[in-house]
Amino acid sequence: RKSTAEEEEDVSLEDPWQDEEYFGSYGTLRLHLEMLSDKSRTEAYRQVILSNSASLKNKVVMDLGCGTGIISLFCAQLAQPSLVYAVEASSMADYTRQLVKQNGSEEVVSVLQARAEEIELPERVDVLVLSGWETFEFMVESVLLARDRWLREGGVMWPSSAALTLVPCQAHSYYDEKMAFWERPYGLDFTPLQPLAQQEFFTKPKFSHLVEPADCLSAPCDVISLDMYTLQIKDLEEIKGQFQFCVEKPGVFHGFTTWFTAHFESLETGSPPVELNTGPHFKPTHWKQTLFMLDNPVSVCAGDSISGSIVLHRNPVWRRHMTITLHWNVNGSTEETENCKFPMWR
Amino acid sequence: RKSTAEEEEDVSLEDPWQDEEYFGSYGTLRLHLEMLSDKSRTEAYRQVILSNSASLKNKVVMDLGCGTGIISLFCAQLAQPSLVYAVEASSMADYTRQLVKQNGSEEVVSVLQARAEEIELPERVDVLVLSGWETFEFMVESVLLARDRWLREGGVMWPSSAALTLVPCQAHSYYDEKMAFWERPYGLDFTPLQPLAQQEFFTKPKFSHLVEPADCLSAPCDVISLDMYTLQIKDLEEIKGQFQFCVEKPGVFHGFTTWFTAHFESLETGSPPVELNTGPHFKPTHWKQTLFMLDNPVSVCAGDSISGSIVLHRNPVWRRHMTITLHWNVNGSTEETENCKFPMWR
Ligand SMILES: [Ca+2]
Numbered sequence: 001r002k003s004t005a006e007e008e009e010d011v012s013l014e015d016p017w018q019d020e021e022y023f024g025s026y027g028t029l030r031l032h033l034e035m036l037s038d039k040s041r042t043e044a045y046r047q048v049i050l051s052n053s054a055s056l057k058n059k060v061v062m063d064l065g066c067g068t069g070i071i072s073l074f075c076a077q078l079a080q081p082s083l084v085y086a087v088e089a090s091s092m093a094d095y096t097r098q099l100v101k102q103n104g105s106e107e108v109v110s111v112l113q114a115r116a117e118e119i120e121l122p123e124r125v126d127v128l129v130l131s132g133w134e135t136f137e138f139m140v141e142s143v144l145l146a147r148d149r150w151l152r153e154g155g156v157m158w159p160s161s162a163a164l165t166l167v168p169c170q171a172h173s174y175y176d177e178k179m180a181f182w183e184r185p186y187g188l189d190f191t192p193l194q195p196l197a198q199q200e201f202f203t204k205p206k207f208s209h210l211v212e213p214a215d216c217l218s219a220p221c222d223v224i225s226l227d228m229y230t231l232q233i234k235d236l237e238e239i240k241g242q243f244q245f246c247v248e249k250p251g252v253f254h255g256f257t258t259w260f261t262a263h264f265e266s267l268e269t270g271s272p273p274v275e276l277n278t279g280p281h282f283k284p285t286h287w288k289q290t291l292f293m294l295d296n297p298v299s300v301c302a303g304d305s306i307s308g309s310i311v312l313h314r315n316p317v318w319r320r321h322m323t324i325t326l327h328w329n330v331n332g333s334t335e336e337t338e339n340c341k342f343p344m345w346r
Numbered sequence: 347r348k349s350t351a352e353e354e355e356d357v358s359l360e361d362p363w364q365d366e367e368y369f370g371s372y373g374t375l376r377l378h379l380e381m382l383s384d385k386s387r388t389e390a391y392r393q394v395i396l397s398n399s400a401s402l403k404n405k406v407v408m409d410l411g412c413g414t415g416i417i418s419l420f421c422a423q424l425a426q427p428s429l430v431y432a433v434e435a436s437s438m439a440d441y442t443r444q445l446v447k448q449n450g451s452e453e454v455v456s457v458l459q460a461r462a463e464e465i466e467l468p469e470r471v472d473v474l475v476l477s478g479w480e481t482f483e484f485m486v487e488s489v490l491l492a493r494d495r496w497l498r499e500g501g502v503m504w505p506s507s508a509a510l511t512l513v514p515c516q517a518h519s520y521y522d523e524k525m526a527f528w529e530r531p532y533g534l535d536f537t538p539l540q541p542l543a544q545q546e547f548f549t550k551p552k553f554s555h556l557v558e559p560a561d562c563l564s565a566p567c568d569v570i571s572l573d574m575y576t577l578q579i580k581d582l583e584e585i586k587g588q589f590q591f592c593v594e595k596p597g598v599f600h601g602f603t604t605w606f607t608a609h610f611e612s613l614e615t616g617s618p619p620v621e622l623n624t625g626p627h628f629k630p631t632h633w634k635q636t637l638f639m640l641d642n643p644v645s646v647c648a649g650d651s652i653s654g655s656i657v658l659h660r661n662p663v664w665r666r667h668m669t670i671t672l673h674w675n676v677n678g679s680t681e682e683t684e685n686c687k688f689p690m691w692r
Pocket residue numbers: 295338339340341
């Protein structure tokens with residue numbers, strides 16, 4: 001098996017969008033199964049359709065990045081839209097067509113194999129649903145292009161907004177497993193490997209982390225909010241957020257954990273939105289959470305303040321990549337300002 | 347991320363040994379940490395050194411594929427060999443040297459950065475230890491070359507022999523998760539995806555499987571035995587085994603699970619060997635077990651007989667790869683002979 005670094009080197013510089021890689025990976029069943037098996041995610045979408053079924057009547061819907069087409073099928077079977085355009089760029093689209101037919105929805109659901117930029121429709125749509133949605137990987141640019149071109153004035157986007165949440169946390173078991181391990185394994189001193197461990201395990205985010213609520217050192221804080229109606233492509237180049245946490249109990253500050261929440265506004269005015277919260281206080285989703293480790297753990301006391309900023313920089317060459325930079329200090333001490341830069345790409 | 351198929355296509359046809367890929371991956375800390383953190387594996391080696399410490403006095407040892415050098419350090423600290431050659435092909439060797447020094451063993455342990463084929467020593471060795479050992483991936487050819495060239499007449503190899511064990515088993519949760527899932531997810535009929543699921547999940551072995559003893563349908567059977575003293579490189583082209591199982595309880599025959607056991611003979615005549623058994627009746631190791639799924643599950647009754655053969659074919663081009671072919675039938679019915687061919691490469 002190749003390391004991730006080697007894989008990246010293989011990527012042709014001629015395709016800075018890495019479309020082949022990106023859409024190719026969506027052609028494999030494993031990822032679709034992972035999303036479908038995620039009940040929190042799939043049931044949230046189902047709930048959105050169900051709770052809006054009256055308003056969806058005779059509406060035109062676009063399901064962008066539809067994958068197997070499950071959201072389109074929810075629309076067709078739980079509501080009465082006049083038409084659902086199910087758009088999928090990968091070759092999965094052939095199967096999507098079969099699934100639509102198998103479930104008797106071919107009169108309502110029209111499957112298009114196309115990238116967001118290539119879509120050609122006879123009309124604008126009332127509702128734009130993103131189902132293969134991963135906020136902070138830049139399929140969002142394609143979404144904004146589709147929005148500007150195909151969503152009618154006053155139309156609805158699902159999700160309608162997304163928030164990125166941050167919390168300072170303990171990560172004792174991860175730290176022990178990857179770093180403290182080298183101190184005295186089997187009675188030997190393996191500390192010369194710690195810089196290598198630092199480089200290999202702590203300079204990249206740890207995806208698929210599940211933070212225990214008890215390991216959160218303070219109340220989480222929404223640091224970035226994206227309004228899917230007003231967000232512009234140029235905004236994606238640099239997205240900034242601020243945070244100030246008050247430590248609630250003594251502990252070891254190992255890093256920051258992040259997750260996102262998606263909001264699906266109701267078509268009926270006054271009704272509450274459906275929320276899909278991927279944080280530690282809800283049932284784990286297939287996204288889990290993401291852990292950013294500090295270079296060194298910091299002991300903190302109840303009442304300490306951790307403040308700073310987060311910046312998401314879009315990679316100037318690899319347009320689906322980004323770098324996350326965290327600046328932070330404890331109790332305003334500028335000497336202790338830390339600066340962690342993480343490449344962000346699964 | 348690229349799919350495995352795409353990764354394989356990228357591999358240059360000019361290097362059928364894929365040495366760069368192979369040794370490159372051993373240069374990353376993650377794999378060393380995985381092996382070191384595996385207490386069953388590491389403690390088995392420690393036990394081998396400890397229980398042979400008297401006999402190791404003044405012996406010359408080669409630790410082939412030494413990685414971080416932990417086995418060499420066990421030799422130096424728990425016994426009194428005259429010299430340990432710690433051989434590591436990857437750039438980890440630089441760190442191995444540091445670790446040897448850090449632990450005060452540089453008088454006894456000599457670190458060589460070399461592939462097995464490139465080793466140059468002033469003498470033959472009394473004991474050849476394989477520490478980065480994974481039986482059924484073909485680093486074994488390099489081991490045999492080193493054995494023939496550097497192990498003295500009557501010298502000892504650790505491990506001394508290895509057995510591949512097979513058991514017919516149930517795998518309900520894996521089957522349900524990957525195949526039955528499509529029958530009625532969220533009230534929809536997704537069975538058109540089952541052939542794709544078959545192809546994606548069941549035509550390759552499932553590595554890192556942990557079979558429950560309760561899911562074993564009969565007593566396990568050693569199907570292949572490799573004697574590390576007499577094994578020849580040409581034997582690796584095709585390795586065959588036979589099996590006959592008697593089903594002990596009614597159940598669903600989903601596939602075969604395999605694992606290996608390594609035996610480390612004692613330097614003292616009459617003393618029992620140390621065994622490292624990676625099977626389901628022992629503490630899980632980092633190798634876990636490997637599951638080979640049948641195309642279709644078969645219901646079996648107590649008293650049924652499952653018999654057949656297993657063949658490991660070395661890939662004629664990719665010399666570290668192999669194909670595993672399983673032929674089997676239930677109760678001697680030749681009509682039902684099944685034939686499963688699995689590429690074997692992690
Ligand atoms: Ca830093």
